[in-house]
Amino acid sequence: MTKKEKMITFSVLGILVVICLLICLAPKKLASDEKNVPVKIKGSVADPAYTELSVKIEKRGEYDIVIDCTDSETPKFITGATFMRGKDKILYTTAGICFRDRRKALELEPGLYVLRIDHIASADAFIKLNNAQYSGGMQDMSTVGSPDDGEYFMSYKLKAVESKPYYTFVLVLGIVLIGIMVSVIFLSGSDRKSRAEEKYDERQTAVRGRSYRQAFYVLLIYFLVLVVLRLFNADLPLSDWTLIAMGLLLAEGIQSSFSIYNDAYFKFRENPLIGIQIFFICAVILGACACISYFGQINNNLPNGREIGLIYLLTAAFSAFDAVLLCMKEAKNKREERYEKP
Amino acid sequence: MKNLKLKAARAALDMSQQELADKVNVSRQTINAIEKGDYNPTINLCIAICKTLNKTLDELFWDIS
Known part of the structure; x- marks a missing residue:
């Protein structure tokens, strides 16, 4: 059995196992x-x-x-x-x-x-x-x-x-795992390697792989902590869906920050200045959305405005952080380029 | 460990990191990471660098010490 066949077989078996577990654990x-x-x-x-x-x-x-x-x-x-x-x-x-x-x-x-x-x-x-x-x-x-x-x-x-208060987190974690395994099946069958090589060089590909792995581990640990807290009937201050969205944002934030820090966020022929502008614009718009949601809630115009505002705020914070990180990396790269000119 | 031999070979040809990176089809940061010893390149990239700088693998990547 080739490596590709093994990966597809394990992924299919994994999907079946996750589906069976989700069905067994589902509240009756x-x-x-x-x-x-x-x-x-x-x-x-x-x-x-x-x-x-x-x-x-x-x-x-x-x-x-x-x-x-x-x-x-x-x-x-x-x-x-x-x-x-x-x-x-x-x-x-x-x-x-x-x-x-x-x-x-x-x-x-x-x-x-x-x-x-x-x-x-x-x-x-x-x-x-x-x-x-x-x-x-x-x-x-x-x-x-x-x-x-x-x-x-x-x-x-x-x-x-x-009553299974932890089931929402288990369900989302299961969906994430199934999504990863479905991606593995599709990517194993496609000519992914040659396409990836056109975009990122070998160091960048390796760094991005590490960043995805770290983001996945963070997401896994975050969800397991939430499941344990729910098992012990801990009184969580936010709704389940807000906590799930926060976990996904956290994982995405870690992936992008790690990639940016290691110069692997943009393809090596891409201009990072466009990315900096996009991140800054996102941060400003999402920050404004957070304010509208928050003050809308105070004026009783929006349902659950505080939680929606929190998600906007968190996304704005990650965007701003990534934009600042990109600016710092860009400045450092420019300095290095000037220094390295023979 | 820093790869000073690579840096010296590049400088001898009056080539910047960016120029070498463009020739071997990687990012400038990757060449920088190799020179600083932060990244171990694959054999394919080592060969491409050697061909560009007219050096052998031993001359650039074999650590005598």
Whole structure:
């Protein structure tokens, strides 16, 4: 078996192993209910005013309660969801215009659990319900207007799945691994070497290989740390997707910085000055985006503005760092070139 | 360890790092790294450098000490 055949075989086996592991580790759906409800709005009054879904829990344990509330077009009324044991003991409340896959980990005893979904078509109705059930502040009240009269076809889903808070990170790590192995399969079959030689010289190719390896190890360690933290139910200050985006940014930052530091970021006939300009422009634009997101959140204009702002800010910081690093390397190279002229 | 023999051979031909790099189809930084001893080139690159500088592999890359 040639080296190429071995790499393809190992990659295919690796993909199968990762897929099997992802399936085995996936949280199991233990109970569910769903309903399609046409909601009529007339004069800021919803009909029906609410609808109910229920699940029966057989065994005591920790569950993720997943709530979906969707429509083909965005309804302009607020949907308030209240998850209760029986019909009175409130365990969890949430509200939004349309939401998908909103989840909450809860310790549940065996019994019947009801999800009451209120259709809130006016600010008055929202304030009344907000004060009664949501302890205030679940949803920004300025977004509650008077929806247009009409009929909205809502689709509600309630699922109780096995609670595995670390699974999101395992899933993304699995997808990254599958992506790498698929790339190996495709690149093994193509004339990659000759194309790479046209772009980077042998030292640059080696340096870039090292930088990708380091970025991958950093990503792996970062995700494993997050999985362990989730296993021990650590209270992380950011959402899972923000943490994943931060990990990917960190890995990308390490790859680019390491390549730039070792003069392997640009092909040897490319002009790095263009790269410096691009990095600086990116840093300025992303910094502005971070400010808009952050101040938008303060003014309640954007959902999750702080987290989006953080991602923008981090990307801006990496871009600025790379631009500064490129400037320093370029200055050093110019100095060396002047010194080396015979 | 610095490769002073390569630097001397290049200077003898009045050639800059950039000119040598262009002739052997690598970046100037790679030639600089070889001269500073930070990078061990492949045999293919060694041969290309030797041919460009009209030297043998022993003359440029064999460390007598």
